[in-house]
Structure formats: C-alpha cells, structure tokens
Amino acid sequence: xxxxxxxxxxxxxxxxxxxxxxxxxxxxxxxxxxxxxxxxxxxxxxxxxxxxxxxxxxxxxxxxxxxxxxxxxxxxxxxxxxxxxxxxxxxxxxxxxxxxxxxxxxxxxxxxxxxxxxxxxxxxxxxxxxxxxxxxxxxxxxxxxxxxxxxxxxxxxxxxxxxxxxxxxxxxxxxxxxxxxxxxxxxxxxxxxxxxxxxxxxxxxxxxxxxxxxxxxxxxxxxxxxxxxxxxxxxxxxxxx
Amino acid sequence: xxxxxxxxxxxxxxxxxxxxxxxxxxxxxxxxxxxxxxxxxxxxxxxxxxxxxxxxxxxxxxxxxxxxxxxxxxxxxxxxxxxxxxxxxxxxxxxxxxxxxxxxxxxxxxxxxxxxxxxxxxxxxxxxxxxxxxxxxxxxxxxxxxxxxxxxxxxxxxxxxxxxxxxxxxxxx
Numbered sequence: 001x002x003x004x005x006x007x008x009x010x011x012x013x014x015x016x017x018x019x020x021x022x023x024x025x026x027x028x029x030x031x032x033x034x035x036x037x038x039x040x041x042x043x044x045x046x047x048x049x050x051x052x053x054x055x056x057x058x059x060x061x062x063x064x065x066x067x068x069x070x071x072x073x074x075x076x077x078x079x080x081x082x083x084x085x086x087x088x089x090x091x092x093x094x095x096x097x098x099x100x101x102x103x104x105x106x107x108x109x110x111x112x113x114x115x116x117x118x119x120x121x122x123x124x125x126x127x128x129x130x131x132x133x134x135x136x137x138x139x140x141x142x143x144x145x146x147x148x149x150x151x152x153x154x155x156x157x158x159x160x161x162x163x164x165x166x167x168x169x170x171x172x173x174x175x176x177x178x179x180x181x182x183x184x185x186x187x188x189x190x191x192x193x194x195x196x197x198x199x200x201x202x203x204x205x206x207x208x209x210x211x212x213x214x215x216x217x218x219x220x221x222x223x224x225x226x227x228x229x230x231x232x233x234x235x236x237x238x239x240x241x
Numbered sequence: 242x243x244x245x246x247x248x249x250x251x252x253x254x255x256x257x258x259x260x261x262x263x264x265x266x267x268x269x270x271x272x273x274x275x276x277x278x279x280x281x282x283x284x285x286x287x288x289x290x291x292x293x294x295x296x297x298x299x300x301x302x303x304x305x306x307x308x309x310x311x312x313x314x315x316x317x318x319x320x321x322x323x324x325x326x327x328x329x330x331x332x333x334x335x336x337x338x339x340x341x342x343x344x345x346x347x348x349x350x351x352x353x354x355x356x357x358x359x360x361x362x363x364x365x366x367x368x369x370x371x372x373x374x375x376x377x378x379x380x381x382x383x384x385x386x387x388x389x390x391x392x393x394x395x396x397x398x399x400x401x402x403x404x405x406x407x408x409x410x411x412x413x414x
Contacts, residue, residue: 033388033398040390047305051334122335126304129337129414137389 004117005059006079007177009069010214011108012052013080016070017222018101019045020229021088030091037137041098044130051123071233075216075223082213083166085222092145092152092159099138100163100192104170106131107187111179120178139195146199153200160196161204168209257288260295263323270311271393274354277312281342284333295320295328300338302414303394340395340414351411352377357384357399359413374410376401386410 022042029035053066064072084101088094109131112124145156173182196203212218232239264286265278277283277299285298297316301309313330320328340359343351348358355377373382381403388398396409 033390036388036392037390040394043305043307043394044303045305047301047303051304118335122333122337123304126334126337130303133389133412 003176004120004178005056007174007179008052008056008059008120010079010081012049012056012069013078014084014101014105015045015049015052017078017080017225018084018097019043019049020225021084021086022094022098024088025094038094041134041137044127044134048123048127048130051126055119055123067233071230075218075226077216078213078218078222078226079216080213080218080222081166081169082210082219083163083170085213085219085225086163086166087221089162090155090159092155093162095138095141095145096156096159096163098134099142099195100167100170100188102131102135102138103188103191104167104184106135106191107184108179108181110187111184115178117178135191139191142195142201143199146196146201156199157201160201161206164204165206165208165210169211169213172211172214256293257286257295259323260288260297260320260325260328261286263319263325264297264316267312267315267319270308270315272351272354272356274350274356275343275347277316279344279347279350281340281344281347282312282338295325296331297328298331298333300333302338304334306394308393338414340411343411355408356396357408357410359411362413374399376404376406377408378406379404 019042022038022045025038026035026042029038049070050066053069057064057066057069083097086093086097106128109124109128112120113128115121115124142156142160145152146160147153148156167188171181171185171188174180193203264283265276267277267283269275269277269280269282272280280302282299282302283297284300285296287296287298288294289296297320299309299312299316309332313332316330317328320326339362341362343358351358357374357377360374374384374386375382376384379401381401383402384399385402386397387400387407391398391409395411395414397412398407399410400407
C-alpha cells in the first residue's frame with residue numbers, strides 16, 4: 001500500500017465486505033436475538049464503510065463517491081483483507097471472523113483516533129466505540145461455544161483453526177500509512193490470547209498466512225459476493241427508493 | 242414534529258433564536274418521545290451575520306444510524322416553517338456522540354416512555370457493563386438482559402424479573 005487513499009480504501013473495504021457477509025445472516029441466524037445482533041453489527045460496519053469510502057473518494061480526487069466505489073469496482077480493485085470475504089459457513093466460523101476482526105479493528109480505530117489526519121481521526125474515534133461492542137459480542141460467543149458442549153467446542157476450535165491463518169494479513173507492515181497496521185498486533189494478541197484460553201481453545205501455531213487482498217488478489221468468494229451486492233446498482237444505475 | 246415546529250412563536254420569529262428553537266424541537270424519528278436536542282445529537286445552530294443563512298450541525302448516534310436522512314429532512318422542514326428555507330444541515334463525527342450527552346429532561350422522557358435510560362459512561366472508548374438497569378415500568382432493579390442488541394442500533398432488549406415486562410434499554414456509549 002502507499003498513501004492515505006490506499007490505506008483508507010483498505011479499511012473501507014474491510015468494513016463494507018464484512019457488512020455484506022454479516023447481512024447474509026438476516027432471517028437465518030440460530031436465534032432471533034442473534035439475528036438482530038448480526039444485522040446491527042452489519043449496520044455499524046456499513047456506517048463506518050460509508051464514511052471511509054466517502055473520504056477515500058475525496059482523497060483520490062477523481063470524482064468517485066461512496067456509491068461509485070462500492071458498486072462500480074470489480075474484485076481486483078477491492079483492497080479488503082481476505083478474512084472478511086470468506087463464506088459465513090458454520091455459525092462458529094462467523095463468530096471466529098467477527099471476534100478476530102473486532103480485535104483488529106478496535107486497536108486500529110483507537111490508534112486512528114490519535115493520528116494526524118483529522119478526518120480519519122474522527123472516524124476512528126466514532127467507530128472504535130462500536131468495535132468495542134462487537135468485540136464483546138464476539139468474545140462472548142467464542143467462550144460460550146468453546147467452553148460449551150463437546151460438539152460446540154469441536155466446531156469452535158475448527159473455526160478458529162480455519163480462520164486464524166487469515167488474520168496475519170491484517171497486520172502486514174505499512175510504515176507509510178497513517179497508522180501502521182503492524183503496530184496494533186500486540187493489542188490484538190493481548191485480547192485474543194486470554195479469550196481463547198478462557199474458551200478452552202488452542203491458539204493455532206500455523207505459519208501459513210494467506211494474503212493478497214490488499215493488492216487486489218482475492219479468493220473466488222469475493223466475486224460472488226460483489227455480484228449480489230452490485231447487481232441492482234449496475235442494472236439500474238442511480239436507482240433510488 | 243410538524244405541529245410543534247409550526248407553532249406561531251417559531252414561525253413568526255427570525256434569526257438564530259428562532260432557528261435554534263425550530264431545530265431543537267425536531268423529534269427523533271425512531272424514539273419519538275425525545276427531541277434531537279435532548280438526545281444530544283444537535284450540536285450547533287449558527288447564523289451567518291452577513292447573509293442570515295442558518296447552518297445546523299448534527300452528529301449521528303451510531304455511524305450506520307439509518308434515521309439520519311429523515312432527521313436532516315425534518316430539520317429542513319422545521320426551519321423552513323420557522324422562516325429559514327435555505328438552511329444548511331451539516332453532519333459531523335467528532336467529537337463522537339455519547340449517551341452522556343442526553344439531557345436530564347431527555348432521560349426522564351425516555352423512562353416515561355418505557356425505555357430505560359443509559360447509565361453514565363465510565364471510561365471513554367470502553368463500553369461499560371451496565372451495573373443495574375431499573376425497570377421503567379415498576380422501578381425494580383431485578384432485571385436481566387435478553388438481547389445485547391435491540392430494535393434500533395442504540396438499544397438493547399431487557400426484561401424485568403419482578404413485573405415480567407420486557408423493555409428497551411438505551412445502551413451506554
């Protein structure tokens with residue numbers, strides 16, 4: 001990455017794609033309360049995404065607004081980390097993704113709140129409060145499932161094992177960025193370690209660290225997600241209701 | 242909202258005071274018992290001394306609050322009725338909204354409408370765990386959280402163990 005535009009776009013895309021994935025749970029979560037919770041978290045992510053996309057558009061200076069950036073880019077132009085585009089899969093996988101993403105976004109937004117860029121600082125200060133709530137929620141589920149029944153433990157451990165390798169990409173060093181993501185890794189580890197331990201889960205020790213999202217090289221899952229998210233806007237440009 | 246903003250005192254007034262009064266009387270579209278002023282999302286009402294043009298500054302409760310478009314439209318309508326048809330509505334995100342900005346009057350109105358008001362936020366940036374939420378129906382502290390998320394982004398769902406009534410609780414933020 002280089003410069004504030006790429007950095008802002010990467011954060012925006014993390015939030016946007018996470019929102020779209022979470023919204024897929026609407027009407028099909030395991031219980032009513034969780035349905036509402038996931039929709040609410042998706043809404044928070046979408047809110048942050050809109051602020052970040054609008055600002056990215058201004059930084060670029062090419063006349064692209066939030067809608068142009070959200071709906072009129074192809075997968076190779078998206079800069080989100082791979083972890084947010086992974087399918088929802090088992091509910092435990094969704095919770096692992098939610099927990100790890102919040103554990104990354106909270107310290108990142110907190111650091112952003114103190115950065116020199118006033119716009120990013122304002123967005124960070126706002127979004128971190130919401131991320132703190134997401135983190136709480138994700139941690140509760142990781143503990144409930146991990147330290148639950150034999151079956152829920154097995155599936156939560158499998159989910160952590162499956163998602164963990166993808167977390168490394170979030171902390172790829174970018175010294176030129178307003179906040180170098182590598183600097184928030186210690187805060188992430190400090191939160192994640194104790195929660196996994198309390199959940200009687202084992203933190204994976206895998207060296208595999210799939211990446212490429214920040215450079216626009218994604219898994220096959222992103223294109224399908226975008227097709228669904230963008231089809232209406234592309235078929236009916238400027239549609240409103 | 243329209244009945245209040247179209248009241249004669251406001252409609253006949255001019256200048257910043259009338260604009261302030263009109264903007265402050267706009268009710269939150271999702272929690273219709275409380276005004277945007279009482280909720281603390283109305284941040285400023287300013288008048289350009291030269292042109293007389295009014296600028297209203299608001300801030301969202303949550304980044305994704307879907308009520309913002311309606312609130313902006315309601316403010317413009319109220320200000321038009323108060324004699325400021327060219328008013329501008331600005332949205333700012335800093336400093337971020339906190340439930341500590343809800344006025345005492347606003348808290349009383351929430352409670353009267355069956356929505357338990359938020360406890361003070363203990364530490365900036367950290368979501369506080371609510372110690373005791375009193376039932377807005379019977380005032381019992383014997384309550385429990387049913388869902389950490391509720392019907393709007395700013396609320397959680399609770400239940401009273403004394404009178405069995407479910408109720409909304411505005412989450413401390």
